[in-house]
Amino acid sequence: MSDPICAAPLWADATANPPGSAEALPKQVDVLIVGAGYTGLSAARETAAAGRSTLVLDSGEVGAGCSSRNGGQVAYSIKPSFGSLTAKYGAELAFRICREGLDAVAHLRSLATQQFDCHWRADGCFFGAYTVRHFERMAHDAQHQPRGLEQNISVVPRAEQQAEIASDFYHGGCVYHDDASVDPARLLFALWRRAVDGGASVMDSCPVDAIQSAGGGFEVLTRRGVVRARQVLLATNGYSGPLSPWHRRRVIPIGSYQIATEPLGRERVRALIPHGRNIVDSRRVIVYFRPSADGERIVFGGRAAAGESNPMVCVPPLRRMMEGIFPQLQSVRVTHAWVGWVAYTFDTLPHLGCHRGIHYCMGYCGQGVPLAPYLGKRIGQQMLGLAEGRTALDGLPFPSRPYYRANPWFLAPSVLIYRLMDAIGS
Numbered sequence: 001m002s003d004p005i006c007a008a009p010l011w012a013d014a015t016a017n018p019p020g021s022a023e024a025l026p027k028q029v030d031v032l033i034v035g036a037g038y039t040g041l042s043a044a045r046e047t048a049a050a051g052r053s054t055l056v057l058d059s060g061e062v063g064a065g066c067s068s069r070n071g072g073q074v075a076y077s078i079k080p081s082f083g084s085l086t087a088k089y090g091a092e093l094a095f096r097i098c099r100e101g102l103d104a105v106a107h108l109r110s111l112a113t114q115q116f117d118c119h120w121r122a123d124g125c126f127f128g129a130y131t132v133r134h135f136e137r138m139a140h141d142a143q144h145q146p147r148g149l150e151q152n153i154s155v156v157p158r159a160e161q162q163a164e165i166a167s168d169f170y171h172g173g174c175v176y177h178d179d180a181s182v183d184p185a186r187l188l189f190a191l192w193r194r195a196v197d198g199g200a201s202v203m204d205s206c207p208v209d210a211i212q213s214a215g216g217g218f219e220v221l222t223r224r225g226v227v228r229a230r231q232v233l234l235a236t237n238g239y240s241g242p243l244s245p246w247h248r249r250r251v252i253p254i255g256s257y258q259i260a261t262e263p264l265g266r267e268r269v270r271a272l273i274p275h276g277r278n279i280v281d282s283r284r285v286i287v288y289f290r291p292s293a294d295g296e297r298i299v300f301g302g303r304a305a306a307g308e309s310n311p312m313v314c315v316p317p318l319r320r321m322m323e324g325i326f327p328q329l330q331s332v333r334v335t336h337a338w339v340g341w342v343a344y345t346f347d348t349l350p351h352l353g354c355h356r357g358i359h360y361c362m363g364y365c366g367q368g369v370p371l372a373p374y375l376g377k378r379i380g381q382q383m384l385g386l387a388e389g390r391t392a393l394d395g396l397p398f399p400s401r402p403y404y405r406a407n408p409w410f411l412a413p414s415v416l417i418y419r420l421m422d423a424i425g426s
């Protein structure tokens, strides 16, 4: 009988989630942050280092959400195109919004190469074309990038694809040379260490149940007691629950699922992905994969289901997707499978700001590895009233829909329709 599959991220084998503080819950703080992921820890660093007493609370372990569960792929992460943003907001603001995506990558690059040890690998990403039409569109876009927003991209025709991936699955693609990868758990640990060294207190196993206005500040009701706070930040992203119905109506939690193969050996992994790059493709229901940080395994992820919280249920569909691309992996064992909840928004932009006195920063649409540390820093600066905290995303409407309260009932049919569209290559 084969060994059971571990229902935890591969990264947790080498790096445990950071410990929570053992101190007693304070009665009063300047800044209380709900959510101890990349966003909350990055904001905490700013406010604590500026001398504001700062408390970060998480209902689970520190970083229990996506920040310990992601794929560690680092890419330009503003989803809407410059053209669609221009149609909505005009060229000047559209340009600045897109620049935020580039600045987020630059910010993480600088942290990861100068301050953190989180296995930064600047190997780039191969973006595989699922159809010939997708290839033609991506080649056109690569050759007509908006001025000032250029990324270092090369077009790879199908005939040269084997240099990128040992598979005929794609119809060519593009290499994004500036993309990179990190070990997500080490990044979490480094951001936690930085926040704590800056003076923040980070507590685990302390769900926040309610936030009430009180005397110009807030009373925050937690399972361990009440804390008075002058300022509050919601950094709950895809885990935004009943605590704030207004935010819950604006983020759509979507399950993202990953598996890791057994160690295959570096030679074999290199033979599959010769440059060690991240790989994503142009399907609507995306898949993403990469070599593990030690180069021994393939870590493969995608939207294998809409709302399934048991990662084991997603092993067979993810395996099928992986074997569709790499038939060579048909007999390998899967050792790890896990799931996390990313936060989509109705306009596919991230959002930060202040609603009824409560600050928030969320909605990275599955691309928060660069965005969350960057925008978390910015919202922390905004809470301090600093001009450098301003972003091009400030003041944008944070849309909801009349039919959406908290249950994303439309996800399953949407995923089905997208799968059908992918299947017919539209």
Ligand SMILES: Cc1cc2nc3c(=O)[nH]c(=O)nc-3n(C[C@H](O)[C@H](O)[C@H](O)COP(=O)(O)OP(=O)(O)OC[C@H]3O[C@@H](n4cnc5c(N)ncnc54)[C@H](O)[C@@H]3O)c2cc1C
Binding pocket: 034, 035, 036, 037, 038, 039, 040, 057, 058, 059, 060, 062, 063, 064, 065, 066, 067, 068, 069, 070, 071, 072, 073, 074, 075, 077, 206, 207, 208, 209, 235, 236, 237, 238, 239, 240, 241, 243, 256, 257, 258, 301, 338, 339, 340, 341, 342, 361, 362, 364, 365, 366, 367, 368, 369, 370, 371, 372
């Ligand atoms: C499988 C998977 C793969 C991914 N791959 C990538 C990738 O390759 N590249 C990329 O850019 N992004 C990726 N992402 C997305 C990325 O991980 C997230 O966008 C990012 O980590 C968000 O960070 P965050 O701090 O905002 O939220 P999270 O890390 O999700 O933290 C939110 C926290 O809020 C806490 N919380 C919620 N409510 C309460 C409450 N009431 N009281 C106390 N605490 C509360 C939760 O416990 C949670 O820890 C992936 C996500 C998943 C799940």
